[in-house]
Amino acid sequence: MDVQAMMQEIGRKAKAASAELAFASAEAKQKALEAAADCIEASVADIIEANVLDMQYGRDKGLSAAMLDRLMLDEPRVIAIASGLRNVAAQDDPVGKVLAEWDMPSGLNIKRVSTPLGVIGVIYESRPNVTADAGGLCLKAGNAAILRGGSESFHSSGAIHACLVAGLKSAGLPEDAIQLVPTRDRAAVSEMLTMTAYIDVIVPRGGKGLVGLVQREARVPVFAHLEGICHVYVDGAADPEKARAIVLNAKCRRTGICGAAETVLIDKAFFAKHAAPFIEDMVAAGVEVRAEGALSTLDGTVKARAEDFGVEYLDKIIAAKLVDGVDEAIKHIGVFGSSHTDAIVTEDDAVAERFFQRVDSAILMRNASTQFADGGEFGMGAEIGIATGKMHARGPVGAAQLTSFKYLVTGDGTIRS
Numbered sequence: 001m002d003v004q005a006m007m008q009e010i011g012r013k014a015k016a017a018s019a020e021l022a023f024a025s026a027e028a029k030q031k032a033l034e035a036a037a038d039c040i041e042a043s044v045a046d047i048i049e050a051n052v053l054d055m056q057y058g059r060d061k062g063l064s065a066a067m068l069d070r071l072m073l074d075e076p077r078v079i080a081i082a083s084g085l086r087n088v089a090a091q092d093d094p095v096g097k098v099l100a101e102w103d104m105p106s107g108l109n110i111k112r113v114s115t116p117l118g119v120i121g122v123i124y125e126s127r128p129n130v131t132a133d134a135g136g137l138c139l140k141a142g143n144a145a146i147l148r149g150g151s152e153s154f155h156s157s158g159a160i161h162a163c164l165v166a167g168l169k170s171a172g173l174p175e176d177a178i179q180l181v182p183t184r185d186r187a188a189v190s191e192m193l194t195m196t197a198y199i200d201v202i203v204p205r206g207g208k209g210l211v212g213l214v215q216r217e218a219r220v221p222v223f224a225h226l227e228g229i230c231h232v233y234v235d236g237a238a239d240p241e242k243a244r245a246i247v248l249n250a251k252c253r254r255t256g257i258c259g260a261a262e263t264v265l266i267d268k269a270f271f272a273k274h275a276a277p278f279i280e281d282m283v284a285a286g287v288e289v290r291a292e293g294a295l296s297t298l299d300g301t302v303k304a305r306a307e308d309f310g311v312e313y314l315d316k317i318i319a320a321k322l323v324d325g326v327d328e329a330i331k332h333i334g335v336f337g338s339s340h341t342d343a344i345v346t347e348d349d350a351v352a353e354r355f356f357q358r359v360d361s362a363i364l365m366r367n368a369s370t371q372f373a374d375g376g377e378f379g380m381g382a383e384i385g386i387a388t389g390k391m392h393a394r395g396p397v398g399a400a401q402l403t404s405f406k407y408l409v410t411g412d413g414t415i416r417s
Contacts (some may be wrong), residue, residue: 001183001272007191010146011198013070013176014119017213018144020174020358022116026093026173033136035168037082039131043163044078050155051128058152063126066070066256066315070126071152081132081160087381088136094400095142106416107286113409119201120402121192122384123214127207128156132265133375133382134203135164135178141402146199148192150206151184151352158182193218199291201389203397204383206314217268223393225385228258229338230370233329235346238354240277241366243270247278249369250343252285256314258386259341259373265329266295271322291320308338327350329357337361341373362388362395 013110040047053071058071088111100112120143122134138145149157161180168175181188192199196219200298203213203223211226232250234235234243246358250261255271265274276298279289290308291301301320323329326344333342343365344355352366363373363386373396375383379393393401 001185003185003187004191006183007181007188007195008127008198010019010179010181011119011195014144014179015148015198017174017176018116018118021139021142021144021177022084022095022118024142024173026095029139029142030089032139032167032171032173033085034167035170036136037085037089037281038162038163039166040078040085040160043159047078047156047159048075053155054128054153054298055082057154057335058126061152063152064256064315065125067152069254070155070360071128073128073156077129081129084129084376084382085132085136087317087376088140088399089381091140091381091399094140094403097109099219099405103352107411107414109410110408112405113408114403115406116243117404118401119144119198120144120197120384121146121148121195121202123189123192123202123204123206123210123221124180124385125150125210125415126152126350128153128160130205130384131157131160131180131380132164134205134384135161137382137384137397137402139168139173139177140399142181143200143402146179146181146192148188156185165168186213189213190217193220196220203384207314213225217342223385223387224318224389224396225258225397226340226388227261228340228373228386229263229336230261230312230340230373231263231265231329231333231337231342232260232261232370233326233333233342233344234267234278234321235267235326235348235351236273236350237351238267238270238345238346239367240270240274243274246279246343246345246367246369248281248285250371251282251287251318252316253369253371255316257371258312259371260369261318261343262311262313263332263336265321265323265332267326267329268322268324271295275318282318286316288317289320290317295320295322307354312338315396326354330355330404333359333361341365341370343368343370362386 290304339362375396
């Protein structure tokens, strides 16, 4: 297979499709998304059958239990994929919105209006639901999409992509608007990173290795979805029952997602008064707690090493450390965090405000689990990723974040003196 020629052809088709999508009606895009959701619901058995092949491939490849959980599809998860598409379909169209308007003394009227980005390349690992999320969000924002899923999710992504194409057909939109790279060959990724003539932005969604590769080699602009090294800081003024529920959920609800907590920081004042019952809870749930200092004396923990902090485990492992108040917690997060999601548990408004002001992450939470770091939970219907950079998009990237803008300037025979 000539991967370079294949990718160039995919790029040409995407560019042509994006020109049509730029002025596609909101109704047509909504119809395409709803029809794709209908197709997914009607194809549950076929999608699960395809996923069985991927699960076996993942086991043969030696994926961890947490990574296999990211890959696995069952009926509720497939129905949730369809529901995500319906949520995106129901949102206001983000294209053509007047973002600002003003008149100048010269007589000019100026409008800043939202427009599609063009062609978006999405490179992702393991999770087949990203095929629907990314394809649906790109379409909603009037962009063509080139999707390169992980080798593990090859069959599942193909089955889901077929439904996206069926939706496009039913709405009379170009089938090339959402293309799935039809090979596991990693050379396709390298090609995407240099296709400046066809791709306007790349969104990598995966582990540190993938994102690092994209950031190093891409000639196309990148929305970086870096590691989710998420912290939960339990303040001295935390409600112990809230802390117990939040920490356990933040780590254990799903350990293999980017919003899973990877480090818990505990104020010494809280520990002196309440100990750390959430550590006992995590140990009981099968989590390996790598604890520092006095925490390492708790039953079931193991002694932490310096290198255990600042790690995205995506597994039943968490690092734990005592800190002397909110400022030491902020300092630790500044050194070891990844600017993704960090949470504070406290009843003290001033402490919470200090944490919110001084921690520079895309998402900050108070008295809530980091597992809420998700576009769907933010009311975006779905997300294409959590952007940890600061340019253009930051945090959950939904349809609105996949637009740019242009200026529309109107005069009446107006000339410049």
